[in-house]
Amino acid sequence: MSGMSFTIDGKTFDHERVDQHLTMGDVEEWTITNPSMVDHPFHIHVWQFQVTEACDQRLVSPGLKDTVVVPAGGWVKFVLHITDFPGKAVYHCHILDHEDQGMMGIFEATA
Ligand SMILES: [Cu+2]
Numbered sequence: 161m162s163g164m165s166f167t168i169d170g171k172t173f174d175h176e177r178v179d180q181h182l183t184m185g186d187v188e189e190w191t192i193t194n195p196s197m198v199d200h201p202f203h204i205h206v207w208q209f210q211v212t213e214a215c216d217q218r219l220v221s222p223g224l225k226d227t228v229v230v231p232a233g234g235w236v237k238f239v240l241h242i243t244d245f246p247g248k249a250v251y252h253c254h255i256l257d258h259e260d261q262g263m264m265g266i267f268e269a270t271a
Pocket residue numbers: 199200201253254255258259263
């Protein structure tokens with residue numbers, strides 16, 4: 161995520177592009193950084209994740225979440241177990257205005 165360009169990994173949403181290729185059964189660890197000056201609530205469809213580390217300890221939680229606020233200038237690390245439901249889905253900022261401007265990506269989970 162960067163600045164006011166509303167991107168993830170430097171790219172705006174493209175429904176024809178797969179941004180993350182995942183393998184069924186894997187455990188992924190993602191770090192989401194937010195160099196912008198506003199908070200972005202990061203949301204994933206299909207699977208829930210566990211926040212294991214963050215710039216603010218209050219964001220770390222043993223429970224499963226589908227959304228976590230990534231603070232302005234901060235970062236969040238979480239683990240995600242890729243199980244069941246193969247196929248494509250999206251992850252995006254949960255502020256609709258940001259999502260509409262391109263802050264969204266597609267992942268595809270395959271065997
Ligand atoms: Cu946002």
